[in-house]
Amino acid sequence: MNRDELRRALLETLSDVAPEGDFDRLAPERPLRDQLDIDSYDFLQWMVALHERLGIDIPETDYPRLATLNSAIEYLAVHVAASQP
Amino acid sequence: MNLNEPAAKIRTTYREALRMALREALQRDDRVFLMGEDVGRYGGSYAVSKGLLEEFGEERIRDTPLSESAFVGAGIGAALGGMRPIVEIMTVNFSLLALDQIVNNAATLRHMSGGQLSVPLVIRMATGGGRQLAAQHSHSLEGWYAHIPGLRVLAPATLEDARGMLWTALQDPDPVIIFEHAMLYNLEGNLAADAGAVEIDHAAVRRAGDDVTLITYGGSLGKALQAAEQLADAGIGAEVIDLRTLRPLDSNAILASVKKTHRAVVIDEGWKSVGLSAEVSARIMEGAFYDLDAPVLRVCSREVPIPYAKHMEEAALPQVPAIVQAAREVLHRA
Amino acid sequence: MPSLGADMEAGTLVEWLVKPGQKVKRGDVVAVVETQKGAVEVEIWEDGVVDALVIEPGTLVPVGEVLATLHSEGMAAASPATQPTSAPRTPAASAPPTAAAASAERGRISPAARRRAQELGVDISKLAPSSADGIISIADVEQAAHQIAPAVNKQAAMRQAIGAAMAKSKREIPHYYLGNSIDVTHALGWLAQENTKRSVKERILFAAVLLRAVAVALKETPELNGLWIDQQFRPSTAVHLGVGIALRGGGLVAPAIHDAQDKGVPEIMSTLADLVQRSRSGGLRSSELTDATITVTNLGEQGVETVYGVIYPPQVALVGFGRMVERPWVRDDAVQIRSIVQATLCADHRASVGHRGALFLTALERLLQQPERL
Numbered sequence: 001m002n003r004d005e006l007r008r009a010l011l012e013t014l015s016d017v018a019p020e021g022d023f024d025r026l027a028p029e030r031p032l033r034d035q036l037d038i039d040s041y042d043f044l045q046w047m048v049a050l051h052e053r054l055g056i057d058i059p060e061t062d063y064p065r066l067a068t069l070n071s072a073i074e075y076l077a078v079h080v081a082a083s084q085p
Numbered sequence: 086m087n088l089n090e091p092a093a094k095i096r097t098t099y100r101e102a103l104r105m106a107l108r109e110a111l112q113r114d115d116r117v118f119l120m121g122e123d124v125g126r127y128g129g130s131y132a133v134s135k136g137l138l139e140e141f142g143e144e145r146i147r148d149t150p151l152s153e154s155a156f157v158g159a160g161i162g163a164a165l166g167g168m169r170p171i172v173e174i175m176t177v178n179f180s181l182l183a184l185d186q187i188v189n190n191a192a193t194l195r196h197m198s199g200g201q202l203s204v205p206l207v208i209r210m211a212t213g214g215g216r217q218l219a220a221q222h223s224h225s226l227e228g229w230y231a232h233i234p235g236l237r238v239l240a241p242a243t244l245e246d247a248r249g250m251l252w253t254a255l256q257d258p259d260p261v262i263i264f265e266h267a268m269l270y271n272l273e274g275n276l277a278a279d280a281g282a283v284e285i286d287h288a289a290v291r292r293a294g295d296d297v298t299l300i301t302y303g304g305s306l307g308k309a310l311q312a313a314e315q316l317a318d319a320g321i322g323a324e325v326i327d328l329r330t331l332r333p334l335d336s337n338a339i340l341a342s343v344k345k346t347h348r349a350v351v352i353d354e355g356w357k358s359v360g361l362s363a364e365v366s367a368r369i370m371e372g373a374f375y376d377l378d379a380p381v382l383r384v385c386s387r388e389v390p391i392p393y394a395k396h397m398e399e400a401a402l403p404q405v406p407a408i409v410q411a412a413r414e415v416l417h418r419a
Numbered sequence: 420m421p422s423l424g425a426d427m428e429a430g431t432l433v434e435w436l437v438k439p440g441q442k443v444k445r446g447d448v449v450a451v452v453e454t455q456k457g458a459v460e461v462e463i464w465e466d467g468v469v470d471a472l473v474i475e476p477g478t479l480v481p482v483g484e485v486l487a488t489l490h491s492e493g494m495a496a497a498s499p500a501t502q503p504t505s506a507p508r509t510p511a512a513s514a515p516p517t518a519a520a521a522s523a524e525r526g527r528i529s530p531a532a533r534r535r536a537q538e539l540g541v542d543i544s545k546l547a548p549s550s551a552d553g554i555i556s557i558a559d560v561e562q563a564a565h566q567i568a569p570a571v572n573k574q575a576a577m578r579q580a581i582g583a584a585m586a587k588s589k590r591e592i593p594h595y596y597l598g599n600s601i602d603v604t605h606a607l608g609w610l611a612q613e614n615t616k617r618s619v620k621e622r623i624l625f626a627a628v629l630l631r632a633v634a635v636a637l638k639e640t641p642e643l644n645g646l647w648i649d650q651q652f653r654p655s656t657a658v659h660l661g662v663g664i665a666l667r668g669g670g671l672v673a674p675a676i677h678d679a680q681d682k683g684v685p686e687i688m689s690t691l692a693d694l695v696q697r698s699r700s701g702g703l704r705s706s707e708l709t710d711a712t713i714t715v716t717n718l719g720e721q722g723v724e725t726v727y728g729v730i731y732p733p734q735v736a737l738v739g740f741g742r743m744v745e746r747p748w749v750r751d752d753a754v755q756i757r758s759i760v761q762a763t764l765c766a767d768h769r770a771s772v773g774h775r776g777a778l779f780l781t782a783l784e785r786l787l788q789q790p791e792r793l
Contacts, residue, residue: 020667037667039720040624041695051619060614060622347531347557378531378557417550417558 001054006076010069013049017042028069054080093278100270102244102280103133106251107171109281111141114169117255120147120156121173130175131211131270157183157208161191164206169255177212177226177264191260192235206260207251213266213304213354214402220390223398225354227264227303228361231332237261238332239285240303242269244276246329249283261285264331266304266354288335290342294322297412298342300365301352302328305403309352312408323412331361339365340372347378348415352403357385379415384408420480421461423454423708424580429481429549430454431562432474441469442492448704450486455576456672458701459708467491478545479562528555539564577670585729592647592730593768599780602748604758606790625743626717627688629760631793633715633738634658634679634687636782642771643736643764643779644712652735652770661711661731662691664698665720672698673731675711684793713738725761735767736776738783 001009014036015023021036032038038046047058056079058066066072097105110117119134125148128135138146149156153174160172174180180187187208194202214223231238237257241247247265254261291306292313301309306327313323324342328334343349349369353362362383369381387401413419420430434451437443448460449469467489474486528536528543535557536543541564548555549562606628614622637644637658645654659675666672674697676682676690697703714731715738726739741761748757762783766776786793 018667037665039665040626041692044619044622044624044692047619047622057619060611375530375534378529379554414552417548417552417554417556419552 001076001080003073003077006073006080007069009050009053010072010076013046013053016049017045026069031067032069032072033067050076056080094275095278096273097244097276098270098274099244099247099265099272100131100133102247102276103251103265104135104137106248107134107137108140110169110171110252110255111137111145113252114255116167116169117171118145118147118163118168119171119173120149120160122149122151122156122175124148124173129173131265131267133265133270134173153179153183154186157186158190160206160208161186161194161204164191164204164260165194165202169205169207171207171209171251171255174208174210176222176224176267177210178222178224180208180210180226187230187236187260187262188233192233195259196235203258204260205255205258207254207257208260208262209251210262210264211267211270212264213268214386214391214398215268215304217393217395217398219393223391225304225386227331228353228355228364230262231334231361231364233332235259236332237285237330238264239330240264240266240328242266242303242306242327242329243291244272244274245280246283248276248280250285252282253285257285264303268304272307285330286333286335288329288338289327290324290338291327292323292325294324294346296322296346297348297350297415298324298326298339298346299350299352299408299412300326300328300339300342302331302361303354305352305354308403308405309408311405312412315405315409316412319413321412321416321418328365334365334368336368336372339368343369343373344376347376348412349377349381350408350411350415351381351383352408353383353385354403355385356388357383358388360385379417382411382415384411420452420482420484420486421705421709422482423452423459423705424456424584427454427482427580429479430459431479432476432486433458434476435472435487437469437472437487439469439471443467443469443489446706452705455580456670456708457666457698457703460702460704461486462704462706463489465489465491475545477563478547479549479559480547481549484547527553529557532557532560536560577666581671584731588729588732592732592735594730594765595768595773595776596727596763596765597773597776597780598725598761598763599784601760601762601784601787602750602757603743603760603787606787607743607758609790621685623684623688624691626740627684627691628787628790628793629717629740630660630662630676630679630691630715631682631684631687632783632786632790633713634660634682635786635793636779637713638680639782640771640775640779642775643766645735645770646712646733647735647767647770648733655712657712659710659712661714661734662694663714663716664695667699672703672708673711673714673716674698674703674707677706677710684790715740726763728763728765730765730767735770737765739763739765 011023018036018038026035051057065075123130124134125138125146157172160170163170191204191206194204213225227238227240230236239250241250250263254263292310299309309325313325316323324346326338326342351362351365353360355361362385366381366383384403384407386403389401392398392401431453432450433453437449443449443463444466445464447463449463450461452459452461470488470490472487474480532555541560546555546559546563549559610623610625610628641654644658645652657678658680659677660679661673661675663671663673674694676687679687713734713736716726716728717740722742724741726741728737728739730737743758743760745756746759747754762780764776764780
């Protein structure tokens, strides 16, 4: 998947978890938790949704790597490629 | 006048505003004179005309004998003769002794003479209770006078109206009665330094609100405004209407407000039965029935001669808690 | 209509989930009711057979009013005229003399409300007055017309409900406050290990570990777990843990995890996840809203270190956990960096004294040093 598709997958799954967020104005370099109302439960739901959509199981220790939208795209770019057949 | 400067204000009282109005009238129109018990040497039983005898002399400030029927009759005669008398009857309680003069002569001569006679008389009277003057000296009979065709009845409740209603009333070719609630004389406030005549045809919205309309006049305005403050704390927006003119009533103002808020409470120091509040309620029923979310409620004096003992008098007169309670009832939130 | 919150005055029946003639057991969900806090599933407290569904869906009904009648199995239905298959009673169907009686039962309507009902297309016969004076008003009509209140109004209503409950709590309950800093480094390490063995769907949040620790610690201080009713503390053998859950867009509910004393950490996590999901989508059950015997609030999520809470009446305690912070800490005679959480207890001084509250907090600390035993 290219970066655009990954970005779309991230934003769509994220908006399911936090539907009232302003995704048009999301700053890609700022922490997502500062811009959207998501707690640890919501984050976990996001991880579950990414697992279902992209087939990727993100270990807990890697959660901090998905703090911003850009870092999440980078993380997935490496790991989704790796897990695809 | 420099339009960029805010109008200068003076700190004054209701009593002083009335005196300013009298001075202006006496200065501007030679036909105007003041007559009544103790208005001259004593300066007025409520000190309204203090200093006027010294300023304008005995011809313009006339002390009368203790006979309401006689001096009101004399005032009517003077008006018929082309003067502009201001007759001061000490209180509405004593006006009962001049009712025949007021109702059968002053109010009716134009009609009975087919328009040939005009009685441009202004009568000022103190009214109301609250000073422990007991049953015979605490009446609120504005409603009785508002019942009589041929009379215009005014109730100034603010400094502006105390200052401004008199001159306009003197321009009326027919009799005008001005009721001054005795508890208002000491009311202190700010008045524009250039305050002058005001119109006497309309009610005034003293506080805007969307949830309930409180309709009142004269000495009860202050209590209605206090009740509105308390209701605001409970999240209820009360609109307060000061009737200002009791005859003719400003139906348009009343109905416009009730159509907006859907709920009305009338506050009147007169007794509830067969009083002015009943008239206001009937007009609302006739003009805004389909806009009402609850029956119109009235807060009035209890059906007793006004008591002498302080706590009894307080219990008999309309008070703020009763107004708040009535407002809550029409909002179905009692 | 049950009372589903300290200041609930009325609710709207949205849907019946049973029919006349149907057998029901204690605990069955029989109806869905809409309140200021969202849609709630109403459970029934008795076994029996449904007689008549008295109120029609769409009706706003004051708390305490009869929604339906049942009879015990084996007994005949209360009124011989009522057939098990009869439709819900509607006033319009009655003969003229009883129609007047029915409409008098239903309440009078103001002229303005009647006109508003026409404008909004609301059926007056379905309305019941929400005020004590029994008059259907404009507000009743507008509420019926706007069943699903727009999000903004709902937020205001919820804020009002929370405000009223909190004001009552502070007015009536003598609160005392205790706090403790707890080293949870070991517990976090243990949880991380557990989670590596679990797929993402089964991962456990630290909140579940904290909740379990609270449930176990309460065994040592039962005077913090129960309800204050009629001037007395009534301890509860079961620990129904109320969990403070923030709703999207503002608002708060605190539904209960039933019998937390019998649920291990994984089960508490799955119950918690289910509660959060149903809180945010409107599917909570009435028993979850009313059964909590103590509440835990986890505001550390929002970044505060210490939580000074307000007890939800009629409970007698509230436990708060703040944000986890890395702090220099003295351990084994050296300064180390440890993960520290501030745990606070606010408790009702009528039911417990500070000494007992302190015992709870020290028990909590002790239990969190051995998470594998929770």
